Amino acid sequence: MALPWFPMYPTDFLVSTASMTTAQGWAYCQLLMYAWTNGGVPDDRKICSAMTRCDLSEEDWIVLRSRFVVVKGGSSHPQATLQNPRMERIREQAKETHEAAVRNGKKGAQARKDQMLKGGSSNPSSPATSDPTSEAQAITVTTTTTDLKTPLPLYKGGRRLRRAEIKAAQEADPNWVPF
Numbered sequence: 001m002a003l004p005w006f007p008m009y010p011t012d013f014l015v016s017t018a019s020m021t022t023a024q025g026w027a028y029c030q031l032l033m034y035a036w037t038n039g040g041v042p043d044d045r046k047i048c049s050a051m052t053r054c055d056l057s058e059e060d061w062i063v064l065r066s067r068f069v070v071v072k073g074g075s076s077h078p079q080a081t082l083q084n085p086r087m088e089r090i091r092e093q094a095k096e097t098h099e100a101a102v103r104n105g106k107k108g109a110q111a112r113k114d115q116m117l118k119g120g121s122s123n124p125s126s127p128a129t130s131d132p133t134s135e136a137q138a139i140t141v142t143t144t145t146t147d148l149k150t151p152l153p154l155y156k157g158g159r160r161l162r163r164a165e166i167k168a169a170q171e172a173d174p175n176w177v178p179f
Helices: 010-016 022-038 045-052 058-065 085-117 163-172
Strands: 069-071 081-083 150-152 176-178
Touching: 022 045, 022 058, 022 085, 045 058, 081 085
Parallel strands: 150 176
Antiparallel strands: 069 081
């Protein structure tokens, strides 16, 4: 499975590349993206120079190559490949997460299918059923806020409060704000 994205941790990346030159940092980012898509990068400075669009010197290559480990290629990759150890751990976590989501999706689909075969709603958690006389269930939504001020209604008795009334209410209780 090759996911079209990978998690990027900007702080970690910036800290780990702080000692690199601009070209080395750019090339490292490009190599990581290539490695995610292809399972690694070739262990060849000239090929990696072309891939990153940077003229990598021997010194640049030594810095970049130190971030990767050599993995011997099989029959499909006769040339040795470089892999980033952290990226491979992240790839394994992403694979496990993806597989769990697939399994859970299949379970949910099967549950909906079973519910429909029993004559119920296509959504087992839906309040509607095949019984036309059933009543819809009320749904309560609770929200939280970090604002500790209680909103003051702008309408009272069917009319909009005047500015003076809002100001008087705020002076009486400074925690009240109009919404």
